[in-house]
Amino acid sequence: MGLTFLLIEDDEIERLKFARVLQKNKYNHTLLEAENGEKALELLESHKELPDLIFLDLNMPKMNGLEFLKILKSNPALRYTPVVILSTSNNHNDLKESYEIGIAGYIVKPLKYEDYAHKIKCLIEYWDVNELIKR
Template sequence: MTAEQTKRSILLVDDDANDRELAQIVFAELASESGERADVRILPGGQEALDFLVDQAERPEQLPDVVLLDLNMPQIDGLSVLKAIRQNPAMSTLPVVILSTSRERADVQRAYSLGANAYVVKPLDYDHFHRTISSVLDFWTGQNQVNR
């Protein structure tokens, strides 16, 4: 593989400090297991995510390969972030995976209606969380072809 193929760029947006810490551990373990280093950015809220993405959209090659987006966040929630992403032509095709604890049918339907590429319920136990993140990243940063 070339350096370009192995370069993974991931944006995780989650307001829960415990979930962010757990994700950091999983990302580090996955990098250790695969030998590939990912460019991982973890942000605590919707406004921070939008600020970052709008800045990156000026250089589309610097947009992340995938955004893992929590729904329930204060100030700007995940659905509002998703809507803003889809309305911005420079990032409208950016893969967005909702990663939420909500199993509510209305949340799932709304996320898909706003253009989510996938909706994944956050597993509660560590091993399941690790497997889930691994499979999501394997697809979105390994197998999926980015449209840039």
Template sequence: MRILLIDDDLLEQARFSQTISLLQVDYTLIQAEDGQVALDILKETKSLPDVILLDLNMPRLNGIEFLKIIKSIPRLKSIPIVAFSTSTNLSDINTCYHLGIASFIHKSLKPKTYTNTIRILINYWSINIIALNKS
């Protein structure tokens, strides 16, 4: 499973990386500190991620701006994107769904809830990726 995590918070990147390593799944984690860096990575790579986890509040190119751009690029628009944010703003959530995200997941500050959320998220997308690869 190839995961692209787009988040400007270095502590969040480390937290996610540490959490996923505890889950004992086969994965490749690519990290980008904002939407522009992520776009640059996506445009240059031949091996696209299976899922993108996207924070919304970032400098330079935020999550919503990133969504608008990626959904306009034929090669990239079908990559599943999960908004993974601390935002609870209904306008942000509705905008993300309108722009085509697969789901919106709230980042918990509680360690146990965070770990369980990541476990469920990874299990869900792993099952979907396996199913897609078999068809």
């Protein structure tokens, strides 16, 4: 049985790239998608099963990644869901604040698809063997 991922990303091309990496590597994981933090919160509230892992972009309209993260981590039912930031931002303040709020990792998205695919593959393989807290 695979893991369930929630990808929160406003850019459709980025969502397609992520799904392509899963498909090309024949990962048996479920991918849920939300285009911003508000939609992600709606999905989390309405979904029976919570994701095992959330991949979160920082720069999004309506509710940015840090705002979403603060809400997520203040919710007792969601607080322990691991979150990995996938962002184009290599701003040290974003990095520091994300870790202070409680993320599990921070990845700067590379421009080249091959580099991106390699980073996502490494992330997924790590979480495949990691001992996740199951609800």
